[in-house]
Amino acid sequence: MSFLPVSQKDLLLRGWDSLDVILVTGDAYVDHPSFGTAVIGRVLEHAGFKVGVIAQPDWRSSADFTRLGKPRLFFGVTAGNLDSMVANYTANKRPRKTDDYAPGGRAGLRPDRATIVYANRIREAFRDTCIVIGGIEASLRRLAHYDWWENSVRRSILFDARADVLVYGMGEQQVVEIARRLDAGHALSGIAGTAVVARDVQDLADRLEVPSFEDVRQDKEKFNQAFKALYDQQDPIRGKAIVQKHGNRFVVQYPPAPPLAPSQLDEIYALPYERTCHPEYERAGGIPGFETVRFSIISHRGCCGECAFCSLAMHQGRMIQSRSSASVLKEAGQLSESKGFKGTITDVGGPTANLFQARCDRWEHKGACSHKQCLMPRKCPNLALGYAESIKLYRSILALPKVKHLFIESGLRYDLLSGEGPAAGIASKFMEQLCGHHISGQLKVAPEHTVDRVLGIMNKPDVRVYEEFVQQFRETNRRLNKTQHLVNYLISAHPGSTLADALSLSLYLMRRRMSPHQIQDFMPLPMTLSGCMFYTGKHPFTGEAVYVPDTFHERKMQRALIQWRDQKNRSLVREALKQLKREDLRSEYERAWRSYDTRAGSKQHASA
Template sequence: MLIYAMPARFLPMTPDEVRKLGWDRLDIILVTGDAYVDHPSYGAAVMGRVLEAHGFKVGIIAQPEFKNAQAFKRLGKPRLFFGITAGNMDSMVANYTAHKRQRKTDDYSPGGKPGLRPDHAAIVYANRVREAFKDVPIVLGGIEASLRRFAHYDWWKDEVKRSILLDSRADILVYGMGETQIVDIAHRAAAGNPFSGIPGTALIAKSLDNEQNIIEIPSYEEVKADPDKFNEAFISILENQDPFRGAVIAQKHASRYVIQYPPALPVYGKELDAIYELPYARAWHPSYDKDGGVPGFETVRFSITSHRGCPGSCAFCGLSLHQGRIVGSRSEASIIREAAALRKRNDFRGTINDIGGPTANLYGASCKKWEQSGACPKKHCLTPFPCKQLDPGFQKSLSLFGKLGALPGIKHVFIASGFRHDLLIDERSREYLEVVCKQHVSGRMKVAPEHSLPHVLKLMNKPDFSTYEKFSKLYRSMSKKLGKQQFLVNYFISAHPGCNLEDALSLTLKLKELGIHPEQIQDFIPLPMTLSGAMYYTEKDPFTGAKLYVAKTFRERKMHRALIQYKNPKNTPLVREALAMLKKEYLMPQLMPGRTRG
């Protein structure tokens, strides 16, 4: 296990920091669109520490000035390669709102300052590196590269774009959680060996002569011209995202091919523990002190990642595609060691703000099939109902929570991540729910019903709304039993494909009936390589070919959101406009008493 006892230091960001380490040259330079925060929640830090643990000399260039190549020469030419990531988020999501307006703040930048990362950052950075060093290998990684590895629909440009591999001129792309791949690439680069055949990677080839058992999907030119071909390609990609049965996939772009090798195996147990126990400084780089630090770090400063992977497969989300459907959990001992280390920090006040993963209540989750044959190809783990073969791991979670709470100096262990409410309504979850409500919810539990109508929820791959209603009653009952005043933070999505204005109104009336006034509304954004993104672009269900209604004008999208948040006085004009379009103005007094005018 790669655990360090030495005092944590930052990976070098300047030539002076490199010299102080006694190095004359770096092996690998990582370029990131985020500020450099040396914490396991930041991808560049994880990759850097993993490579360092394997003996490589690694430096970081964070948020370089991108209008010319000068900043990319700061640390010199690396011996092996440049690794490039747009950051923890797709740069277009980071830079723009759901209405394509530039964001006023950026939580991953020093002082929250916007504009420090370019649009399509991975492409821009890679091309600047090419300008600076024509012959250096370039490795792409991170969620932006991962979800754009094939021809994909780009909502911001409203067009089908070719693989990011071609526009970036990179040598290889790492998709998914990339620790295993990046180490393999580094060793191959050091030995002068080719990059072909590495699980969890994609690259460009002139022919398919050297590949076996390959599936060729419709070409870039075909998917750009024909929405049905787009969906055909999408389904083939989706069906080959399991590391146990995934095939090699090729997609032609003009005279070249994008070749994707099967996904890498998930990282489990001691290997996962080792990644999170590397010597992170758990702080932003000191150069950001003058800006007041990096806002996004505050949400994870005293948080612990307990597991990876999400079996939910929500249609609109990239997490299952990026982290995989198989849950990999850290050992109890590893998490306790991390909590014990947090206690020693001068700024720790006794509260662990969050312990979780993509889904809060799946630590220790297991399925007999996962380790032997992967996730089921024809069934979902959680929809329409949780599979009986899935063990959510509640007893493991309770054991962990108890031991963390017993540590001297730990006053509270909270769970701030979102819960799957459909896993909390049967009898076997009762003890877990009671303990969580009693000790680990700081007054508000996050859940995501997303919508109320069956046909919309089915397209989202979410459970029926009756499941949420059952859980909501159970939660209120549990809180009352415990003598606590606790609330649900309900997340909904507006303007998802398949949802028209009438459907949005139906949701509004249901929420009013239940006395729910949601604050957390996500305006739907069609992310690359997601099922919902394919629905948005093609206006069809990729699996059935059925036509779908899609709200595409910003005006209508705003009306969808306004209806859900009808209690907000600012939404009065949009609610009135929506009701007029539906010829249901008579509902105005019911939704907005006293606001029938103006």
């Protein structure tokens, strides 16, 4: 095995004069299946193409983009594992001080709107080359979209990047088809999981035209109409091609790529990854983002949860695509024999760990339902969960000679752990297996809020479901004679959350002596339901008005109420109480602060 070429020296060592495909990425080059560029590169290589990588090029001129020459077929451009604006800025639009996907965690090595910048530099250097854009940044900007950083509606990224084709979702099938068509001299139209620019769409059968870029930029009702239509059609079985006019041209989004069969996924994850970062980064201290996933395994893709703030439904899709247990077990065995392995596999999972092997009989022939959801308001009886397979797999991995620990760090849908009717028994067994063997003292869950109205807007279960899970978690650990804790993830300032709602959440936490640290300030991402509500102030599916906490100061107050214990937040908590005319609660907060400070002081004194 060896890394894909990154220099002319690498080409000479392979005896190659040129490459078929050159991948340009905003991340450092890590040859690991958690990094999209590595996966796409290895898939193309497996299909017989010569592939090279230009990682984090100097974008201030076009020179660095020529280091591997001109590819015979195309340049593949991605901002990296994250949208570059998310990678470069915090939720309050401040520049980030570090970048986990750069050498030594150094910030500033990728430009804002990296896909656009890279593609235009390539076009400067090679006017007639084919440019294919993909990754999460391009995927979620494939049509007209709200851009929070500019506070405006931007046109499809296809135009600003001057790209020939956009790959959305997980792109293995698409890039191989693109490469084969270009190799044969064929057109790139009609490929599932791609979007292109067209001058005429009259010959496109079974299409759905949504309001134009000009319309959605000027009219928020039209923006919501376009979003709803797009969301409804994001299905590889029943979805139609989406057409959106931009001036005198059209963006055509073909239906999503079909889901991969287990054997296809197995093949992708069995490709010869080096499973480490390129040696050129050793002097800089490696890549922090790699260390997080170094000894982890991806078992499945997709998520049928459809949380409003999440981009997964519009990127990976609602249908769960799982690898075979044999494939995951084989990778675990290889991982246990790898350099630096000390006995712990840090994760086996995907977007949601307990959806491995989840399936519905409808998916293969009819697609995901258009009129109802898999998990909300409660789990559909047609959705079968793979708990029996998961338990068997986890036990098999733990039985490997060099594996001492297997932890599940992906996060779980706690609403799927109680079970109802016949499913209750296997769900309880999964919970016991999890608590007994796969938690390193803490389990990550994401209640996000405690006010049911806000949770409904987020498309999350009622707080009662969370409370039932907490009780079950405690009882399970009590039976196992274990002391383990929950790490609760919460979102502040989500659309629908008023300052009064943030106070309700704060009181819920304070009265239970909970002091969460995993708080995410809401960020309106392109092509998400929550981002749509943030921009329009309405729910696109119901038409109901949604409150939007959009001032920086209110966002600070909402976060302060959630992290009510912190000294730095107390003046903001007092301000919020005054603004809400709830100064009757001030004495309760003051008592809680004194009690907390006394306990904290005692601990410091004891450890001195």
